[in-house]
Amino acid sequence: MVDVEKKPLTPSDAQLSNREYKYGFVTNVEVDEFPKGLNEGIIRQLSAVKGEPEFVLEFRLKAFRHWLTMPAPNWAHVAYSAIDYQNLRYYSAPKKRGEGPKSLDEIDAEVLATFNRLGIPLSEQKRLTGVAVDAVFDSVSVGTTHQDILKEHGVIFCSITEALKEHPDLVRKYMGTVIPYKDNYFAALNSAVFTDGSFVYIPKGVRSPLELSTYFRINAAETGQFERTLIIAEEGSYVSYLEGCTAPMRDENQLHAAVVELVALDDAEIKYSTVQNWYAGDKDGKGGIYNFVTKRGLCAGDRSKISWTQVETGSAITWKYPSVILKGHHSIGEFYSVALTNNKMQADTGTKMIHIGRNTRSRIVSKGISADQSVNSYRGQVKIMASATGARNHSQCDSLLVGDQCSANTFPYIEVKNKSSTVEHEATTSKISAEQIFYLKSRGIDDEGAISLLLNGFCKEVFKELPLEFSVEAVRLLEMKLEGSVG
């Protein structure tokens, strides 16, 4: 008899469980937190603890009262049991000592260590160069790096809480204008109970000297995270912003419901990138984050440009449609997405491109990868209004299946009210096959290399939109998730 090493071509349980989520740890830190439950009292308490101006509390209460009248949406291609909003905590923050940290070096050591472990050093000596970071831990921003350099250029980059205190008029002018609190169920909830997130203001004609980045960390159990981010790019300005996120591994699901609004005035450009790596639950679908997010950009000015790039690799359920309203003439909206689902993850993600201005252009490139028993749907809307003479859209939606138990769906909605416009939609579905892997192996490339080659090939149009260091990270993240599913 001859021993032949035979590698199975289907995944085994052992291989699947090997795919570790290395950010799944919990930080032990003393916290200030609210009791569970949601009511006007909690909202008033939240507003008080944040020391907000009166108009914010009014905004919150209006949103809350409206939210109470709304049914939870059920149109997305995802399944989960109803969320008990009274069984969640709406505020949890590392305990403040005295007046709170005056500088980044005074941040709670445990919290600092947590961000170090996540690869986001915050202290003055070790902080990343070239990128300014706002670090959000549960319900609060614990610090923002490089604010001094940014200030020299007139760029404001701080937490939304700080912005509400320091620049209330600016926030008031824009908050809720792109995503009104009535927009949808989760936007209304967020408008009522949002805790922290980032605020960015780029003055006229300024190109941000640094990349701006926010890192969201969920740590506390049974607590929802309600991120609120607002980015304003004045005439002729430019900013590239990235966000990252992780959470501990827990058997219970946790909610992250964010609202992100972008406003680009004449000739301004905002490039917004996300590498989403929330805990996705175990292989049986237990635990993980519900990522129910409303992100929208307004190309308010002529020739403005907003570009969303997302690499979605985590979350038990993703419900997310970063969109662009193309109001300014000749404005440009872009959406580049890679969404990977494995185990029992569910993703319903895509974009909306609303063409209002003349000669507006939008481009959608969506790459969905589904493995194991996951469900991955692209949902996109392209709407050309009657005023959008000469508007153009091109959509490309590709799905890649790994194994034979997953599913991929494409739900494109196209509405055209102006005859001079051009709308194109292309979609493909392909499969990573054992034969492809073997072919590559017989050319000297091992399993890992084969998966990397196939993934890069499938996703390259999106990866090239990411800032370089994040693109490398994103590829590695996807490879790790897929190992064991193929070959």
Next chain:
Amino acid sequence: MLVIKGLKAKVADTDKEILRGLDLTVKSGEVHAIMGPNGSGKSTLSKILAGHPDYEVTGGSVEIDVNFRSKNLFDMAPEERARNGVFLAYQYPVEIPGVSNSEFLRASFNEICKHQGADEMDPLEFDDFLKAKLKFLSMSESFISRAVNVDFSGGEKKRNEILQMAILSPRLAILDETDSGLDVDSLRIVSEGVNKLRTKDNALVLITHYQRILNHIVPDHVHVLYKGRIIKSGDKTLAMQIEKHGYDALIKESKESKESRESKESKEFMAPGEHGN
């Protein structure tokens, strides 16, 4: 270079036996043609040599030379076999959407460089190297940027296999029905490419149904495979004989000789002192 002894194999997880004691010895610089009717086990042999998991080896041995040392092929994973100079030109090359030929070839080439302790090539360097190889094989530069085998014609796919062979310079290349589905001109072009890649240090195993490719790539030895065993070996005239008379005559002849051999073996069993003649 390659020594196959008594190789037996079946389709994995079944009892379907395909190779039933195959012997073959290939030396450096030689070209061997393996011919045989449909279902004789030709393609199975090529896949087993490459390490395809659809087949299970149940007996015999395959040794190949790695750095002047004989090594058990089955101790090596498919990628290690490739890194040690074993190359299979596929009968049906696999399509890989999204991955450009140059990315694929560079990844493959660099793996082999890494294994052999040579410097890897960066994309620019490799581009020049690839262009030179394309020129050498009279192939168009359009092969560089196209996705691997996607929307390639049958002839282009086969030429792309030969391009890979040119890039990787294997010591042992197994060409599995590289001639099938090629028109006369494509066959000539592919064959010319293969001939250009022949050296005294490498060896070729051509698996084919038909004699016609052997007009272009002249073999030193021709073997006829039938029911998982080589039933006859000879020089290039054997291929011509097959072209003229078909496999049936050979198969019949082999059955007769097998029967007589078996009866002889039984006699030997009866009288053990008599063997050797």
